[in-house]
Amino acid sequence: MKGLTLLIDADVLRYQLAFSNTKTIKWEAEDGEDAAVSEVVNAEKAKADLEDYIDELLEKFGTRDFLLPLSVSTNFRKDILPTYKANRAGKARPALWYAVDGFLKELWPEKIITREYLEGDDILGILQTMPSPRLAPGKRIIVSIDKDMQTLPGRLYNPGKPDIGTRTISQHQADLYWMMQTLTGDTTDNYGGCPGIGPKRADPILQPIHEALLDAPPEEHLATLWAAVVKTYESKGLTSDDALVQARCARILRDGDYDFKTGKVNLWKP
Structure with missing residues (x-):
């Protein structure tokens, strides 16, 4: 019997765990000097929180199947609009981002999915809308706090709003x-x-x-x-x-918007 696969937004997860396990300390400034700022990180807790997060989701939905789509550095939308996400250029990621990224790939390397030029959101969208993807042939639920996931038909669970439960978006x-x-x-x-x-x-x-x-x-x-x-x-x-x-x-990509053989995005046409 085909079971349930959770499609977990790992991009958001990296940032959430990085920020929640980083404490910024602003030291008292001497006269005429700028206050010094330092970060204290807790990598061990970030890893434990990551494992707990996945375990709690799997227990909640009664499944052991999940996938972790991740973005890569290249992005097809920058060819459409060169200023896309340009506001993030030069902004440093939180130090723990790299640690959490490493933990994801250490703990569940077989669950990670990336595609050149695609964001993790696009992989989520394609998997959600394909009739029967090889890696998730049964029922699927996207797990994400990202509002953009509402542009995808299918089932969505927002862990930031658990009281809403799982929504079905037509x-x-x-x-x-x-x-x-x-x-x-x-x-x-x-x-x-x-x-x-x-x-x-x-x-x-x-x-x-x-x-x-x-x-x-x-x-x-x-x-x-x-x-x-x-x-x-x-x-x-x-x-x-x-x-x-x-x-x-x-547009978050859906089934038919991406050619897996060529790696080409089929841009939407009205």
């Missing part, structure tokens, strides 16, 4: 959130979306369309949302090509 809901991201952009990832359009303005543009087409085929639902997105960009003096750049940055 394709209509996933496409709505993706188009919302296309309008609003994402300051964390450094793509701007449509100028002057935040969540409060995007919602009345897209939500009525979504609600009116809940029973429509997914293709019709998405096409109508996309038309509203393009119209909004054009109202700001921009073009459909500008909207497409943002949509491609916002």
Whole structure:
């Protein structure tokens, strides 16, 4: 019988454990001098927390199967928008990030999945939406606190909000959130979306369309949302090509968006 596989967002996990096991100490400054700052890290606790985190998840969901997708340094979105994540350039990672990265690869090397030019999010998305991936042929649940995972149809568990439980996101809901991201952009990832359009303005543009087409085929639902997105960009003096750049940055890859033989990303086309 095909069991349940947890698709665990290991990118977020590295940062969470690195930060939670690092304490910053600011020393009292002498007159006329800047205060000295030092970091105290606890690598042993970070490793123990990592093992506990995985064990607790497996126990919660009653499975022993899980995968740990990780990002690599290359990223296809930088070819679409050179400034994508450029706001992170030069920012040092927390010292424990490298230790946690090492612990992941030491403890579960067979669970790590990476692909050149893909982010860990994309691997999560592809595995989640493939009909029967070889590494996770049965039921799957993404485990992540990342809001971008709401752009993917399938089951999602946010460990930061355990009271919500496991959510099932329909394709209509996933496409709505993706188009919302296309309008609003994402300051964390450094793509701007449509100028002057935040969540409060995007919602009345897209939500009525979504609600009116809940029973429509997914293709019709998405096409109508996309038309509203393009119209909004054009109202700001921009073009459909500008909207497409943002949509491609916002889209977490799904089944069919990546060619495993060539390693090429099949960019979304309206």
